[in-house]
Structure formats: structure tokens, C-alpha cells
Amino acid sequence: MARAIIEVRNLRKEYPVEDETVVALDRVTLAIPQGQICCIFGESGSGKSTLLNQLAGMEKPTRGVVRIGGVPVSKLNERELAAFRQKHIGFVFQSYNLLPNLTALENVAMPLMFRGVPKERRDRVARSVLKRVGLGHRLGHYPRQMSGGQQQRVGIARAFVTKPEVVFADEPTGNLDSKTKTEVMTMICSFARDFNQTIVLVTHDPQMAAYADRIVTLLDGRIVSDQINQGVTVQSISAQSIQSAQSDQFVQSVQPTAVPSASVPSVQTV
């Protein structure tokens, strides 16, 4: 089995609410191997978003540790976290979170700009990723000029344009109709397979969970089931099995006490 890129040990998250304490997560231990599409599944209030927030370093756990590529993200400060996310993490959001005053091309090129990729190259790469998601004819469109499905495809292009090792997808199909849901999930899985990326997908929708390799079910903040998905919906998507030198470099480069300074991965072939 591939090595774990995400490791969660004995995670607990409490929220103080007036004079009570809500325990949103308790004793969550999880190892997600590199290249796995792992679904965090559960009904409303089960703790899915709370878990994603701890994994992505958006919130500090009350107890326990989250490591990504060996880096204890739960212990990094804000500046270190920002740098870490920029280099290694992509996000796909339910509400797309595109910048309204930027075109599709500019939204997708933005993560490359933060990595210092020169304009000509970042525009070329962003264009090619937008073509891949079927939006080659919408490069100059603003979010308000696109449908929800098109906006989410821009969101996917933005999340994958830098080939991050891990992509967190929080209810990425939550606002979409059923045909567009299928397209969006197929796209996410296709990118992930091509570059051996790890996806953490949060959903309460069993149809979307069926795309994952593994389904971890939460109930009242605890893992109540952890199953390999035998009938993976995306089996038909070709995996180019790039046993990514990129990811190997990443795992080797990270030091527990320092934010890695990984170079910009080659994005030419996207």
C-alpha cells in the first residue's frame, strides 16, 4: 500500500457554546495513502466540515495531531500554514469561491502567480487546464457570466493547476444538478488519477461518495465505518499511473519543524 500522506491521530475538537462544550470530533484516527480518493461521509452535523477544517489547518484541534507529508499542520503558525497550503494543497468549495472581478483565466492563473510563475507561462498553463475542463471558449468570462457548473469547473481548474499533492473538496457538487454533479466528480477524479494526487472529499451524498476509493463515515464526531469502495464508479477513468516524482520529492523535502520550500512542480503537461 502507498505510504500515508495524511495522518490524523486521536483528534478531538471542542467548541465552547455559552456555558457548554460541543464535542464536534472525538478520537478520530486516520491514515490516507497518497493517491487515494477518500470520502468523509456522514449526515448533517456529524463533523465532516470540522474534520476538513482540522486537516487543512483552518482550525486548531483541541487535542491530537494532523500531519500532511510528515508536516504537523496542526502546529504551524498562520504564516507557515499559508505558505504550506500555497505549495501543497488545493481546495474545491461548494460555493466555488472564485474572485468575482477576475476572469476564468485570471482565477486559474492566480495560484501560479503566488508561486512566482511568469505571466506568459502561467497564462499558457491556465489556458490548457481550462481547455481540459471544457472551458477553452470561456477564458475571458467573469464568474457572474457563467453557470454554476461552469464556475465549479473553473474552481477545479484552479485547484489542480499547480498539481498540489492534496486537494480538499468540500461538498463540491452541493449546488449542482445531477448531470453536472457527475461531470464535476468525473473531472476531479480524472485529474487526481493522472497525477497520483490525494483527494479528501466531504459529502453527505451517497452518489458522490460512490466515486471515492474509500468511504469513512462519521457519526456524532466519531468514525463509525471505514470501508474500501469495491465498486469504484471511476474505474473506467484511465490512470496514467504517474508514480509522481513530484510527490516523492514533496514527501522527502518536508521537515517536521519547517515549512518545505518545494520548487514549482512542472505544470507544462497539464
Ligand SMILES: Nc1ncnc2c1ncn2[C@@H]1O[C@H](COP(=O)(O)OP(=O)(O)OP(=O)(O)O)[C@@H](O)[C@H]1O
Ligand atoms: N464554530 C462552531 N461553534 C460551535 N459548534 C460548532 C461549530 N462548528 C461546528 N459545530 C458543531 O459541531 C458539530 C459538527 O458540525 P459540522 O459542521 O462539522 O458537521 P457537518 O457534518 O459538516 O454538517 P453539514 O453536512 O450540515 O455541513 C455540530 O454539532 C455543529 O453544531
